[in-house]
Amino acid sequence: MSRRILLVEDEPGLVLTLTDRLVAEGYDVESEGDAVRGLARGSTGNFDVILLDVMLPGGSGFDVCRTLRQRGIQTPIMMLTARGQVVDRVVGLKLGADDYLIKPFEMAELLARIEALLRRGSAPVSSPAVGETFRFGEISIDFRRAEVTKSGQPVELSAREFKLLRYFVEHRGAALSRDELLNEVWGYNAMPSTRTVDVHVAWLRQKIEDNPRHPQYIHTVHGLGYKFVV
Numbered sequence: 557m558s559r560r561i562l563l564v565e566d567e568p569g570l571v572l573t574l575t576d577r578l579v580a581e582g583y584d585v586e587s588e589g590d591a592v593r594g595l596a597r598g599s600t601g602n603f604d605v606i607l608l609d610v611m612l613p614g615g616s617g618f619d620v621c622r623t624l625r626q627r628g629i630q631t632p633i634m635m636l637t638a639r640g641q642v643v644d645r646v647v648g649l650k651l652g653a654d655d656y657l658i659k660p661f662e663m664a665e666l667l668a669r670i671e672a673l674l675r676r677g678s679a680p681v682s683s684p685a686v687g688e689t690f691r692f693g694e695i696s697i698d699f700r701r702a703e704v705t706k707s708g709q710p711v712e713l714s715a716r717e718f719k720l721l722r723y724f725v726e727h728r729g730a731a732l733s734r735d736e737l738l739n740e741v742w743g744y745n746a747m748p749s750t751r752t753v754d755v756h757v758a759w760l761r762q763k764i765e766d767n768p769r770h771p772q773y774i775h776t777v778h779g780l781g782y783k784f785v786v
């Protein structure tokens with residue numbers, strides 16, 4: 557069975573060249589030309605590798621990458637970045653991309669990297685692994701569906717609250733500074749203040765703690781930030 561590649565790229569010439577060559581190599585190739593469609597298509601999980609341009613109409617490839625990982629999609633992702641976006645490389649890998657290639661690249665290089673990603677398979681490479689579901693107390697989190705219940709009742713969390721909760725779960729037991737939470741949950745290009753973290757933690761406590769004034773799970777670490785304990 558052919559391996560399926562999703563190409564998210566907005567330069568028609570490059571889409572044409574890459575598609576021709578990858579098809580000639582025996583791959584099934586589908587392409588999308590903007591961030592929104594790329595995210596939707598990638599979210600199906602129907603691909604073996606995703607080639608993801610960084611500068612896309614409708615959004616950044618980094619955001620697409622991050623959102624795919626948040627949705628539990630573990631398809632290997634190779635970012636395609638323009639020359640000079642060196643800093644992006646680090647950011648991309650941090651957001652859950654598996655590899656990157658700087659344009660213009662040699663086709664042979666691309667093919668070799670794709671094969672390497674396929675060999676590696678879809679093993680999770682991003683954040684510390686948590687299962688598809690995680691339970692503590694009366695709370696149950698379904699990471700794949702991004703759903704939380706408390707005593708069997710749905711808990712409505714914003715995307716940010718969910719991400720914050722996920723980060724807590726993945727780093728349970730660790731003292732997490734407000735700066736770290738800002739970087740990891742809000743992202744490298746966001747500039748909210750650390751006060752933002754406190755506000756969201758307060759909201760999260762309201763939703764998951766039995767007594768938010770005396771939190772059982774999300775503890776305050778004075779002078780630093782928070783610690784999630786289960």
Ligand code: CA
Pocket residue numbers: 565566567609610611612
């Ligand atoms: Ca582009």
